[in-house]
Amino acid sequence: MSGLTLDPSAVIADLDELAAQSGGRFAGAKRLAWSPDWIAARAWLRGKLDAIGLPISQDVAGNLWATVQGETDDFLIVGSHIDAVPDGGWLDGVLGLMTALETVRQLAAMPEPPPVSVRFVDWADEEGARFTRSLVGSSACAGTLVPEDVRNLRDAGGVTLGDALANCGIDLDQATRATASLDGAIGYLELHIEQGPILLDGGRLASAVSGTFGVERHLITFTGQAAHAGSTPMHVRRDTLAAAAQATLAIRESSIARGGVATVGNLASTPGVITAVAGRTEMQLDQRHLDPTALAAMLEDALSACRTAADAFGCTMEVRRVFAATPTPFHPALVAAAREAVSAAGGDDREPVPSGPMHDATEIGRVVPTVMIFAQSDPPVSHAPIENSSDEALRVAISAYGRTVGWALANVDALRGDATQ
Numbered sequence: 001m002s003g004l005t006l007d008p009s010a011v012i013a014d015l016d017e018l019a020a021q022s023g024g025r026f027a028g029a030k031r032l033a034w035s036p037d038w039i040a041a042r043a044w045l046r047g048k049l050d051a052i053g054l055p056i057s058q059d060v061a062g063n064l065w066a067t068v069q070g071e072t073d074d075f076l077i078v079g080s081h082i083d084a085v086p087d088g089g090w091l092d093g094v095l096g097l098m099t100a101l102e103t104v105r106q107l108a109a110m111p112e113p114p115p116v117s118v119r120f121v122d123w124a125d126e127e128g129a130r131f132t133r134s135l136v137g138s139s140a141c142a143g144t145l146v147p148e149d150v151r152n153l154r155d156a157g158g159v160t161l162g163d164a165l166a167n168c169g170i171d172l173d174q175a176t177r178a179t180a181s182l183d184g185a186i187g188y189l190e191l192h193i194e195q196g197p198i199l200l201d202g203g204r205l206a207s208a209v210s211g212t213f214g215v216e217r218h219l220i221t222f223t224g225q226a227a228h229a230g231s232t233p234m235h236v237r238r239d240t241l242a243a244a245a246q247a248t249l250a251i252r253e254s255s256i257a258r259g260g261v262a263t264v265g266n267l268a269s270t271p272g273v274i275t276a277v278a279g280r281t282e283m284q285l286d287q288r289h290l291d292p293t294a295l296a297a298m299l300e301d302a303l304s305a306c307r308t309a310a311d312a313f314g315c316t317m318e319v320r321r322v323f324a325a326t327p328t329p330f331h332p333a334l335v336a337a338a339r340e341a342v343s344a345a346g347g348d349d350r351e352p353v354p355s356g357p358m359h360d361a362t363e364i365g366r367v368v369p370t371v372m373i374f375a376q377s378d379p380p381v382s383h384a385p386i387e388n389s390s391d392e393a394l395r396v397a398i399s400a401y402g403r404t405v406g407w408a409l410a411n412v413d414a415l416r417g418d419a420t421q
């Protein structure tokens with residue numbers, strides 16, 4: 001099979017066509033998972049796949065698949081996600097999805113079938129914007145979705161995730177059977193925008209990605225005593241907000257020292273009025289690192305900082321883990337191939353970067369040889385209508401992706417060996 005040359009202009013034209021449905025590139029994407037807008041976007045996508053003549057199917061977790069039949073039934077996966085956060089950008093998810101679409105379009109037009117089948121996928125509910133649980137479809141395929149954990153998550157209107165899925169014809173209890181969708185998969189390749197400043201700061205148009213950060217999320221509740229702001233002397237207060245604030249700053253220092261990222265995204269205090277000491281404060285903590293040992297150390301630092309602060313302010317504390325994901329290092333040979341492909345496509349061949357955000361590749365990479373390529377974000381902002389990448393960065397990244405798919409199709413035996421381990 002000869003090399004695969006994608007047409008970046010075709011990808012960008014598809015992106016603009018999709019963006020036009022919500023008012024253009026910078027008008028704010030409207031494709032919230034499981035919503036009528038999302039269903040409409042998927043209908044548009046089905047039309048694109050129909051035009052190529054590919055058979056389409058939806059698995060039990062709501063992921064949309066289309067297959068280019070190869071010489072064998074085992075397959076390479078290309079894809080990303082069409083869902084978006086409310087008022088999202090014009091590239092998040094769909095850059096990778098439209099590039100995967102162009103990939104299967106090119107492969108289907110070739111006189112010879114590829115050596116293995118190539119399956120296009122649109123993962124369902126990557127963002128988790130509505131129910132707070134991201135990577136729903138891909139985690140179902142990877143075998144890490146636990147229906148009981150997510151069934152009663154509610155959106156702002158009180159609708160549960162279980163009911164929203166049922167409205168789209170998906171039975172949450174059956175969704176775990178989506179692991180069958182990966183039977184025979186030998187590799188997964190995903191292109192995405194970086195959504196951060198590392199490539200822009202380094203003057204890099206695109207990069208291979210070495211893996212995605214592991215994540216620890218905890219709710220930490222400090223309990224003290226609510227008391228009158230005027231009559232309670234400072235030395236007798238059991239002030240939970242002061243304790244949480246002290247711990248927050250210590251957590252920040254630890255993440256800097258250990259080379260990870262940590263975010264206290266919210267401190268919610270009660271009674272939450274200007275005239276009372278906060279008797280109870282709940283801290284929402286998110287920590288991430290590519291190295292599991294360093295991530296565990298960051299968590300230990302954080303809990304110890306919270307304990308110290310609770311003691312200092314006469315409070316007690318309680319810890320609840322709400323989410324955890326181990327780091328996903330990507331497949332070394334695919335990462336090396338993607339790095340070479342970026343360089344050959346007009347980028348540089350500097351070290352691959354790790355990803356702070358999780359992606360569908362985080363889940364699929366646990367069970368199938370996987371790699372991602374990032375396109376530079378400029379401005380380095382995502383999940384906002386101003387999200388953008390230069391035309392040059394998009395072209396390099398799209399072309400690098402096509403070259404990496406070409407490498408994978410030329411090296412299916414190497415991938416097969418690793419896929420079955």
Ligand SMILES: [Zn+2]
Binds near residue numbers: 081092093126192
């Ligand atoms: Zn995304």
